[in-house]
Amino acid sequence: MQANQQTIKNIYTFRGKGLHTGSNVTMRLLPAPENHGIKFRRTDIEGKPTIEASADNVKFTDRGTVLEASGARISTVEHVMSALYALGADNVLIEIDGDEVPILDGSTAPYAEPIASDGLVEQSAVKRVFVVKEKIHYKDEETGSEITIFPDDTFSADVMIDFNSKVLGTQFARYTKDTDYTKEIAPCRTFVFMHDLEMLFKNNLIKGGDIDNAIVIAEKPLSEDELVNLSKIFSREQIKSVKQGYVNIDEPRFSNECARHKLADLLGDLALSGVKIIGKVSAVKPGHKINTKVAAMIKSAEKENAKLAGIPRYNPDDLPVIDIAGIKKLLPHRPPFLMVDRIIELGHERVVGIKTIGINEGFFLGHFPDEPVMPGVLIIEAMAQVGGILVLSDLDEPDKYSTYFAKIDNAKFKRKVVPGDVLTIVLTLTAPLRRSIVSMRGEVFVGNSLACEADMVAQVIKNKE
Numbered sequence: 001m002q003a004n005q006q007t008i009k010n011i012y013t014f015r016g017k018g019l020h021t022g023s024n025v026t027m028r029l030l031p032a033p034e035n036h037g038i039k040f041r042r043t044d045i046e047g048k049p050t051i052e053a054s055a056d057n058v059k060f061t062d063r064g065t066v067l068e069a070s071g072a073r074i075s076t077v078e079h080v081m082s083a084l085y086a087l088g089a090d091n092v093l094i095e096i097d098g099d100e101v102p103i104l105d106g107s108t109a110p111y112a113e114p115i116a117s118d119g120l121v122e123q124s125a126v127k128r129v130f131v132v133k134e135k136i137h138y139k140d141e142e143t144g145s146e147i148t149i150f151p152d153d154t155f156s157a158d159v160m161i162d163f164n165s166k167v168l169g170t171q172f173a174r175y176t177k178d179t180d181y182t183k184e185i186a187p188c189r190t191f192v193f194m195h196d197l198e199m200l201f202k203n204n205l206i207k208g209g210d211i212d213n214a215i216v217i218a219e220k221p222l223s224e225d226e227l228v229n230l231s232k233i234f235s236r237e238q239i240k241s242v243k244q245g246y247v248n249i250d251e252p253r254f255s256n257e258c259a260r261h262k263l264a265d266l267l268g269d270l271a272l273s274g275v276k277i278i279g280k281v282s283a284v285k286p287g288h289k290i291n292t293k294v295a296a297m298i299k300s301a302e303k304e305n306a307k308l309a310g311i312p313r314y315n316p317d318d319l320p321v322i323d324i325a326g327i328k329k330l331l332p333h334r335p336p337f338l339m340v341d342r343i344i345e346l347g348h349e350r351v352v353g354i355k356t357i358g359i360n361e362g363f364f365l366g367h368f369p370d371e372p373v374m375p376g377v378l379i380i381e382a383m384a385q386v387g388g389i390l391v392l393s394d395l396d397e398p399d400k401y402s403t404y405f406a407k408i409d410n411a412k413f414k415r416k417v418v419p420g421d422v423l424t425i426v427l428t429l430t431a432p433l434r435r436s437i438v439s440m441r442g443e444v445f446v447g448n449s450l451a452c453e454a455d456m457v458a459q460v461i462k463n464k465e
Contacts, residue, residue, distance in 0.1 A: 003127045003276070005090040006120040007031045014110065018100025019076055019190075019213070020063060025098035029080075029115075032091040034125035037274060038084060042072045044097040053081060055272040055296035061288035063200075065269055075100040078288065082268030083111035086181040088276075089120055090127060106189035106213035108264050109182070116182045130302045132279030138294050145285040147294045149277070157281040159263040163193070167217050167245055171259035175267070185267075187253055188260035191215035194222065194247065198229060215258070216247035266291050273298040311445050312345060312352045314424055320354075321346045322389070330392050331385055332402060336362045339382035340425065343389060349429045351393075353386035359419040374417035379452045380408060383442040387427040391438050391460055403458045406437070411454035421446045427456075436460045 012029040032039070038053040049070035051057060059068035064076035080101055084092055104110040132151045139146035157175040161168070175185060192200070192214050222230065230247070246252070254260055266283055269291030277298065283291075320342035322330070327340060345352035357374055364372040384405050392398040417423065424445040431439035436459055444452040 003129075005034050005123045005125045005127050006088050007033075007036075007091040007123060008089055008115055009118045009121050010114075012111075012114055014102055014104065016102030016104045018098060019103035021075070021098070021100045023098045023100060025096055025100065025102050027080075027094060027096040027102060029111075030093045030095065031121065032093045034091060034123040036091040036093070038081070038089075038092045038094065038271070040067065040074045040077070040094045040096060042074065042097075042099070043095050045072055053077065053272055054274060055292055055299045058272065058292045058296070061292055065272070065288045065292060073099055076103065077101055078265050078268035079103075079108045080111050080268070081271040082264045083108045083115065083181075083186065085267050085271035086175075086185065086264075087112060087115055087120065089115065091123065103190075103213050106215075107187050107261070108268075109186040112182045112186040128275045128302070130273065130275040130277050130279075130298055130305070132277065136279075136294065136297060136301070138290060138297060140290050140293075143285065143287070143290075145283075145287055145290045147284070147286060147290055148282045149294070149298075150280040150282070152278065152280040155277050155279065155281075157263060157266060157283065159259050159266060159283045159286060161259045161262050161285060165193070165217065165219060167219060168258055171256040173256050173259035173263045175263055184254075185260050185264050188257045188264060189213070189215050189253075190261055191217060191258050194218045194226070194230075198226075212248075215249060215252065218245060218247050222247075262286055270295050270298070272296075273302065275299070275302050308448055311448060312424055312426060314344060314354055314422065318344065320344055322393075327389065330389050330398055333385060337381075339378065339385050340389070343386075346390070346393060348394060351386055351390035351427050353382075353389065353425040353427075355382050355423040355425060357417060357419055357421045357423065361419070364419065372419055374421075376411075376413050376452070379413070379417060379423070379444055380411060380442075380454060382423060383425055383427065383444060383452070383454060384456065384458075386425045387440045387442060387456060387458060390427050390429070390440070391433065391458065394433070395460075401460050401462055403438075403460055405456055405458045407457040409455040409457075411452070413452050414450045415446065417444075417446065417451055421451075423451070430455070433460065 008029060008031050014027045017024055040051045041048050049072040051067050051069045051072055051074050057067040057069045058065060060066040065078045066073060066075045067077055132149050136149040154177050159173045162170045194216060197216060266286050269288055270277065272292060273295040322343035324341060340353040340355050342354045343351060344354055363375060363378060367373060367375050388403040391403050392401060395401055426443045428441045430441050438458050440456045442454050442456055443450060
């Protein structure tokens with residue numbers, strides 16, 4: 001069942017610091033029209049450039065997902081994208097007066113909760129959906145991370161994390177259609193290990209880090225020097241002692257909170273594919289780099305599917321709409337110059353014909369004996385004959401008229417047509433029949449490949465008595 005696109009119901013304003021830049025920013029989420037997608041607008045830059053939330057615009061993934069386009073950059077987009085994706089929002093304009101999305105409390109809950117509470121607005125356009133029909137797999141040999149997406153009837157995601165940590169151990173998290181994202185995933189906070197925290201602090205990479213917006217994990221008791229550094233990092237009074245475990249919390253919100261947060265990140269990064277995914281995601285040690293790589297793979301596959309969606313599927317077991325006998329009643333052509341075997345689709349504006357190319361075609365005797373190739377002009381002729389059927393079948397007395405092509409423009413030949421090929425010939429009206437003149441767009445496919453295309457103008461003339 002098709003679902004429609006959705007946008008948010010209200011305007012939501014968020015203020016806070018960027019985790020890495022420390023900059024104070026104000027960010028607003030605004031409803032957007034259908035087919036808008038999710039876009040960021042940098043209101044602090046002249047011209048207010050927009051950056052589409054797309055895998056094509058991923059610039060960096062070291063410590064968060066960074067997008068760049070139109071000479072502007074926006075960092076750490078994964079949390080807000082996760083909330084919008086999980087809740088089903090397709091069209092949102094995000095205005096921000098800085099270069100990094102605010103970290104807030106380190107989870108996606110500040111974004112998810114108000115939107116979920118208010119609900120979404122359904123729009124008239126159909127939601128873009130990518131149905132996984134064949135397994136998608138990507139592995140990062142350097143890190144050991146891998147993501148596999150299997151065909152399934154619904155969307156689900158399984159995440160496994162393993163940082164070789166005595167504190168965390170190996171953790172698993174799952175998201176299904178029955179998961180309450182706002183209660184079970186959104187509250188889970190980002191996390192950092194003490195050894196990474198010190199490195200980030202020394203390199204000035206977490207200017208907005210705070211003891212309240214991340215879970216800090218210590219693999220061993222901290223020394224006096226480490227306690228002093230920790231106090232400096234978070235601008236707090238001297239922290240007296242920390243044993244092995246969680247530095248700034250008594251216990252996690254869930255036993256697998258860190259895995260759940262990685263799942264939230266995964267959803268936010270996959271949202272950059274721009275489609276609702278129907279498939280089962282299995283992610284082992286996911287991170288922003290591999291997440292966005294897979295999002296790009298999905299986006300590319302969805303584009304290819306969109307191209308193929310317009311190509312008619314020919315099943316030789318199906319009965320034709322018009323068989324060869326019916327074709328002979330509409331067209332004056334006869335073998336060996338009849339270039340269409342059957343019509344499998346016929347409407348007022350589109351027709352689809354089939355021509356099987358056999359080795360016994362007469363033109364192969366001279367074109368060419370050692371390397372038989374169907375002449376391009378005959379591919380055009382096949383296109384013209386199918387177009388003639390489209391025009392004549394709409395007339396009251398088709399046997400009293402013939403079509404004569406007056407003009408052929410923009411003819412392009414994309415690949416050879418050879419013995420054994422089956423041509424799927426598609427003609428679509430671009431201008432209706434008026435004063436005996438009709439315009440059509442023709443395409444000829446071999447399998448999923450476009451072999452020939454052309455624009456045609458034909459004149460319909462009454463036969464002599």
